[in-house]
Amino acid sequence: MNWMLWMALAVVGGLMVAWPRRGLWARLREARRLAERARREDALKHILKTEANGREATLESVSGALQLSPQKAAGLLAELESGGLISFEGGRMQLSPQGRELATQVVRAHRLWESYLADRTGLTEEQWHRLAERQEHLLSRQQTEALAAELGHPRVDPHGDAIPEPGSALPADRGASLNSLEPETPAVITHVEDEPQPLYARLAREGLRPGVKICVLERTPNTVRLWGQGREHLLSPVEAQSIGVEPLSDTSLRDLQGEVFLHQLAPGQTARVVELSPACRGLERRRLLDLGFVPGTRVTVDMASPLGDPRAYRVRGSLVALRQDQARWIRVEPLPAEAA
Structure with missing residues (x-):
């Protein structure tokens, strides 16, 4: 009986490994195929984004972008060229119409x-990019357009980046680098670079998102001290480089420093809600x-x-x-005691 049991187990094991489409080898081949496809598409995406921002890939x-050795990157580019997705003219890398x-x-x-x-989800900002990096290679054109329709055809993503329309050119990232902003010049964040992931996670924890108004207070060779959302933030020049901004002509530093947010009120104090920050979105905003x-x-x-956190607020009797x-x-706008 033992030999029959072992034979049955061997047959089952062989089927699990070699079964067409469902077997281990088939799944490994599919995973390898998807990984190679993702590398090709990531390279094309890098070339497109670099070109859109006026630089040369x-x-x-x-x-560097794909974290490949120069030898492997050269092989990948050769593969893209042979597939008619890119070309080299005058030594410059260019996308073909199909590649674009x-x-x-x-x-x-x-x-x-x-x-x-x-x-539509309760996932954190740190998770968005990682999950989208995988899904971007799996969505068909039909699924992508269905998703756009479901979302109401948004024009920008949560990082402030324009969502290109099919057949249109990719717009450049909005705004200039925060490193170029002169001290005491109020500005609004228009773009936050989502790579590398640890750097983006740090900026997200600081609450620095598109739509937030900020102002550089001081810049040194090693730090950028700025004001935003009712408090100071201390960034490195590398972190500041990941933030795009546009100056605000109708706002002063005094205006920004005069803004009051709900977390700054003292117990017993009453205020009137002015607005929710435009950077507060999705499930959090709803x-x-x-x-x-x-x-x-x-x-x-x-x-x-x-411990001071959380706090209880009385709103509309609740x-x-x-x-x-x-x-x-x-x-918020704090109210005088007699008005409260």
């Missing part, structure tokens, strides 16, 4: 999927609106936990608990 830039169409589709799918994750934090609504700090990182998205 090179072997070194492709190698494919690269635009990948960028469009990525930014739409990030918009979906931001608006939840605050559903709780009653709409412009014009009065809110009173009722009590704080022993008691609502918010964490400090949620309350900082709500700009």
Whole structure:
């Protein structure tokens, strides 16, 4: 009996490995095929984004962006050239019409999927890019257009990047680098680079998102000290380089420093909601609106936990608990004691 059992197990094991489509070898081949396809599309995406921002893609830039050795990057570019997706004219790397169409589709799918994750799920910002990096290679054109329709055809993604339309040119990243902003010049964040991931996660934790108004207070060779969302932020020049900004002509540093946010109120203090930060979006924004934090609504700090976070706020007769990182998205106008 033992030999029959072992034979049956061997047959089952062989089927699990060699079964067409479902077997281990078939899955490994499919995974390898998808990985190779993703590398090709990532290279095309890098070339397209580099070109859109007025720079020239090179072997070194492709190698760095895809984290490949120069030898492997050269082999990948040769593969793209033989497939008619890129060409080299005068020593410059250029996308063919077919390569440009494919690269635009990948960028469009990525930014739409990030918009979906931001608006329709409770996933954190640190997760959006990683998941979209995988999904961008899996969405067909039909699925991408269905997703765009479901989202109401958004024009920009959560990082402030334009979502290209099919057949159109990819717009350049909006705004100039924060490193180029003169001190005491108010500006609005228009773009936050989502790579590398650890750097983006750090900026997300600081609450520096597209739509947030900021102003550089001081710049040294090693630090950039800025004001935004009711507090100071200390960045390195590398972190500041990942933020795109546009100057605000109708706002002063005094205006920004005079803004008050809900988390800054003292217990017992009453204020009127002015607005939710434009950087607060998706489920986070809908939840605050559903709780009653709409412009014009009065809110009173009722009590704080022993550690100060969360705090309880009285809104429209209800008691609502918010964490400090949620309350900082709500700009308010403190009311005099007699008006409260």
